[in-house]
Amino acid sequence: MLQVNNIRANKEAYTKALKKRNFNAEDTLNDVLQLDEIRRSTQSQLDDTLAESNQVSREIGLLFKTGEHLKAGVLKEKSAKLKESSKTLSETLNDTVLRLEQLLYTIPNVPHESVPEGAGEADNEEIFSSGEIPQLAEGSLPHWELAKKYDIIDFELGNKITGAGFPVYKGKGSRLQRALIAYFLDKAGEAGYTEYELPLLVNEASGFGTGQLPDKEGQMYHVTEDDLYLIPTAEVPITNMYRDMILNETDLPIKASGFTPCFRREAGSYGSHVRGLNRLHQFDKVELVRIEKPENSYPALEGMVEHVKNLLEELKLPYRILRLCGGDLGFTSALTYDFEVFSTAQDRWLEISSVSNFETFQANRLKLRFKDREGNKQLLHTLNGSALALPRVLAGILENYQTPQGIKVPEVLVKYNRF
CATH class of the missing domain: 1.10.287 (Helix Hairpins)
Structure with missing residues (x-):
């Protein structure tokens, strides 16, 4: 705000x-x-x-x-x-x-001066790319066919239990999920982020604090009897831990991480672009949150970008980074970088992370401040980033690592489990 x-x-x-x-x-x-x-x-x-x-x-x-x-x-x-x-x-x-x-509450955040003009995702600016797109053998399959062939994800069973967008992971699919979660959390810990295990439901004040309410009210699952919301991302409970707080300068920076399931209604999402793992109502994600003094927030943002780059380099997935234009920028963000992995079997880019600086926009709602050396109270800057969202990373691994003999596993994940 x-x-x-x-x-x-x-x-x-x-x-x-x-x-x-x-x-x-x-x-x-x-x-x-x-x-x-x-x-x-x-x-x-x-x-x-x-x-x-x-x-x-x-x-x-x-x-x-x-x-x-x-x-x-x-x-x-x-x-x-x-x-x-x-x-x-x-x-x-x-x-x-x-x-x-x-x-x-109706006014979005002011874009950073580096945000390009544009009406939507077609106007986003590619600023970096890495990795070679693999040449797949003839007859290579998209991930939803691979999941069925190797019996590692059951979309129909999830549809039976709950509905579309709630897949069931099985056997090696479950173990690969678990390996990715452990890997992402370990890398966050090595980078100095404190890990938290968090509630999956938040109250209305928490939704307003980080800007999901009232902007994205229709995209959140609402437990009406208790007036609680299923979290769309771990950003919400992590950042709200510091709501109504005045921190000391010596407390900063704050670096927190959390693995949670995430819940999004994704109302109105239909078509081939949302098949399989491309868009889900429930998915797993490791989130990074930073709380910084204003003068340090943009160097911190670059540090978060480098962290996500390192994950994708180690997973050896072809990816690119986009600077979002004004028309595609989230309501609360001043500057956002999107990471996309190339899905070779689908011949398209899949967004797998957003890393954003909100400057004081969330902190003003949260009444989150710090006391400087002179005793003056100032609003802090908040940042967050996916590191990483699992479904599309998993889709990228299945599609880019497929061979006629089966699906390889990225070397960096092998130590987490025997596949």
């Missing part, structure tokens, strides 16, 4: 930057500033009224002590009017604050 004081100081720059997202911000930002003026004016009137009411109450007490009951009675009438006025002002203030907050 943007800060009102920053909007006031940078309205023209914000309006221009948000056009990269195809978001016409001018009227909305003007409405924000108008509501904030009403809030400030009402708060000032309320403070003055409360101060006068307190003064009158003290005077009434003194008049009663000195026996001047008539004068005290006159002031009691004034006190009653002041209390009624303060009640009205308080109600106006609360309503204005609520309207202001709801309006701020």
